[in-house]
Amino acid sequence: MPTSNELSLKTTMPVGLYSSKQLYVIEQAWFAQGNNSFALMQQAAWQMVKHIEILYEEKCLNEQLAKQGIASRPVNRPCRVSVWVGKGNNGGDGWLVAYYLQQRGWQVQVITVGFEKQDFVIKDNIESSNEDNKNPIADATKALQLALSADCKYRCFENIDDRSMSALPADVYIDAIFGIGFNRAASAIYQQAICAFNEAAEHVKALVIAVDIPSGLVASTGQVFERVAIAADVTLCLIARKFGLHTKDGLDYSGAVIDIPLIPHLANDNALIPIATLINSPNRLKPRRQNSHKGSYGHVLIIGGNHIDNSQGMGGAAILSASSAMATGSGKITVACHKAYHGALLTSLPDAMSMDLHDTQGVKRLIKEASVIAIGMGLGRDEKAKLLFTEYLQAAVAEGKPIIIDADGLYHLASLHRENHMLIAELKTHSKTYQVCLTPHSGEAARLLNKKVDEIENDRLAAITEGAAIYGGDWVLKGAGSLILEQQSAQAHVYVCGVGNAGMATAGMGDVLAGVITGLWAQDDLKHELRSLHQAVIIHGLAGDVLVNQTRNNDDNLLLVGQRGLQAQDMPAAIRHVMHLITDSL
Ligand SMILES: NC(=O)C1=CN([C@@H]2O[C@H](COP(=O)(O)OP(=O)(O)OC[C@H]3O[C@@H](n4cnc5c(N)ncnc54)[C@H](O)[C@@H]3O)[C@@H](O)[C@H]2O)[C@@H](O)CC1
Numbered sequence: 001m002p003t004s005n006e007l008s009l010k011t012t013m014p015v016g017l018y019s020s021k022q023l024y025v026i027e028q029a030w031f032a033q034g035n036n037s038f039a040l041m042q043q044a045a046w047q048m049v050k051h052i053e054i055l056y057e058e059k060c061l062n063e064q065l066a067k068q069g070i071a072s073r074p075v076n077r078p079c080r081v082s083v084w085v086g087k088g089n090n091g092g093d094g095w096l097v098a099y100y101l102q103q104r105g106w107q108v109q110v111i112t113v114g115f116e117k118q119d120f121v122i123k124d125n126i127e128s129s130n131e132d133n134k135n136p137i138a139d140a141t142k143a144l145q146l147a148l149s150a151d152c153k154y155r156c157f158e159n160i161d162d163r164s165m166s167a168l169p170a171d172v173y174i175d176a177i178f179g180i181g182f183n184r185a186a187s188a189i190y191q192q193a194i195c196a197f198n199e200a201a202e203h204v205k206a207l208v209i210a211v212d213i214p215s216g217l218v219a220s221t222g223q224v225f226e227r228v229a230i231a232a233d234v235t236l237c238l239i240a241r242k243f244g245l246h247t248k249d250g251l252d253y254s255g256a257v258i259d260i261p262l263i264p265h266l267a268n269d270n271a272l273i274p275i276a277t278l279i280n281s282p283n284r285l286k287p288r289r290q291n292s293h294k295g296s297y298g299h300v301l302i303i304g305g306n307h308i309d310n311s312q313g314m315g316g317a318a319i320l321s322a323s324s325a326m327a328t329g330s331g332k333i334t335v336a337c338h339k340a341y342h343g344a345l346l347t348s349l350p351d352a353m354s355m356d357l358h359d360t361q362g363v364k365r366l367i368k369e370a371s372v373i374a375i376g377m378g379l380g381r382d383e384k385a386k387l388l389f390t391e392y393l394q395a396a397v398a399e400g401k402p403i404i405i406d407a408d409g410l411y412h413l414a415s416l417h418r419e420n421h422m423l424i425a426e427l428k429t430h431s432k433t434y435q436v437c438l439t440p441h442s443g444e445a446a447r448l449l450n451k452k453v454d455e456i457e458n459d460r461l462a463a464i465t466e467g468a469a470i471y472g473g474d475w476v477l478k479g480a481g482s483l484i485l486e487q488q489s490a491q492a493h494v495y496v497c498g499v500g501n502a503g504m505a506t507a508g509m510g511d512v513l514a515g516v517i518t519g520l521w522a523q524d525d526l527k528h529e530l531r532s533l534h535q536a537v538i539i540h541g542l543a544g545d546v547l548v549n550q551t552r553n554n555d556d557n558l559l560l561v562g563q564r565g566l567q568a569q570d571m572p573a574a575i576r577h578v579m580h581l582i583t584d585s586l
């Protein structure tokens with residue numbers, strides 16, 4: 001997570017993300033060109049060994065610095081590594097890593113998971129076993145045989161009650177149990193092995209390195225079953241970056257990701273077009289024209305903030321959206337919220353104009369005037385709110401306006417879809433000409449798609465694709481590693497947001513995001529790319545990162561704040577700060 005000072009300097013390139021299926025296609029294309037699969041495994045293992053040595057050196061150095069010069073690297077004994085291998089080719093990588101590290105003087109212990117006694121019988125002629133390159137498991141067998149012939153020490157994992165496992169001393173733990181072949185809940189022995197690995201590595205404070213992907217994490221979706229996966233400090237990602245490392249559970253298990261590309265990709269091959277793109281940096285903005293006025297930067301209309309039956313109040317949602325839109329630099333803001341909140345709105349945001357949410361003629365007049373409309377934040381879910389939503393959405397479509405639908409707006413949209421309301425078809429048609437954006441979290445997406453939340457979470461890419469196909473428009477599926485789908489020239493492109501933090505998992509953050517999108521869209525002095533949906537999501541995430549890293553108190557000293565307790569109301573100031581950092585100086 002960058003600090004606010006680094007933000008102004010650091011720009012990272014977008015990274016293509018791939019599914020397991022695509023990874024296998026890439027590998028097979030490489031082998032079909034006559035390249036040897038075992039040679040690829042050897043190359044992978046040797047490159048990983050070089051990284052492991054450097055990573056371990058770095059860890060020792062950092063610990064040494066932390067202890068003010070007291071050496072933590074073992075001086076009188078070899079470095080110790082515990083390599084846990086499964087039966088697939090990921091395990092094959094592990095056997096070769098063990099073999100090479102032993103040759104480099106490391107003290108090696110291999111822990112095998114799921115193996116039978118006969119798997120360890122030394123074979124006489126391993127060279128001839130895989131000449132035709134057609135049986136991929138033969139590579140793993142060959143790797144095992146090589147390691148055994150070099151007398152690598154190994155033990156079979158029996159079960160989690162085997163206490164000697166938890167006491168295994170090692171400086172580095174390598175996870176090579178599962179790779180991209182893992183796609184369902186692990187069977188009992190593997191679950192136990194993964195838990196034992198995590199416990200043992202934590203117990204001895206070892207550096208944990210995952211080969212290709214942490215075992216237990218599904219490469220194509222980022223799903224972890226029942227929280228059983230290797231918690232890696234570093235993942236050495238082979239051939240191409242896996243989608244699952246960067247969304248959903250992937251962020252909690254992968255640690256730092258280091259790419260080991262191994263083979264060239266053919267960028268013009270359709271099979272190799274990434275399923276998504278990881279983005280961490282916003283596009284930079286130019287300073288504003290001197291000769292401009294508030295009308296040059298758009299008029300935002302926020303419709304939300306209802307007060308239902310004099311009991312339930314949601315005025316804050318609309319106010320948060322409005323302040324966030326303003327913080328991005330939109331020229332003019334009107335908030336159509338319940339009259340009960342007009343006082344609060346003017347107190348917290350005197351720059352905004354107000355309109356009574358229930359004055360339908362007044363709001364529709366504003367819809368005509370506004371450049372962008374955001375609807376739904378704190379709108380309420382009762383029938384009256386639904387009628388308002390339908391009427392205002394219809395008006396915005398009829399007026400040909402860019403529309404952002406969030407929160408309770410999404411709730412009503414799902415109902416309208418179930419009722420087969422014409423408005424859904426009209427919205428979809430509208431989205432082909434005008435910008436439309438839906439911003440659900442997985443609960444809202446589940447309602448929109450008539451699915452269970454788990455179904456959405458287990459394949460977020462499929463969910464966002466299906467949502468855009470049904471309702472049209474661009475989508476943000478919020479959550480860890482938010483997905484952004486943009487319909488670009490009749491093709492959908494998915495981005496994964498690589499910034500933001502768990503402190504942002506708090507009420508009101510969604511309203512803030514809706515505000516950022518609306519505020520950017522209103523500023524049509526900015527080129528399309530500079531006010532795109534992914535730009536808005538990145539700015540929102542960076543603002544959250546700025547807040548949990550540092551902020552300034554009145555004495556201009558740095559005040560360190562963490563994730564817990566982060567409030568949505570803190571965001572507008574941080575958004576404004578990010579807008580400043582990403583704007584070139586005059
Ligand atoms: N020569 C090659 O083919 C190369 C392979 N590579 C490695 O190979 C890996 C992929 O190898 P594989 O396709 O063999 O896949 P894995 O090594 O992930 O293992 C698949 C094995 O695990 C089993 N399995 C999957 N899910 C399971 C579950 N939930 N419970 C129990 N068993 C389960 C499968 O039945 C299969 O036997 C990559 O991640 C990468 O590490 C790299 O070394 C590059 C070269």
Ligand SMILES: [K+]
Pocket residue numbers: 090175176177178179210211212213214215
């Ligand atoms: K692994």
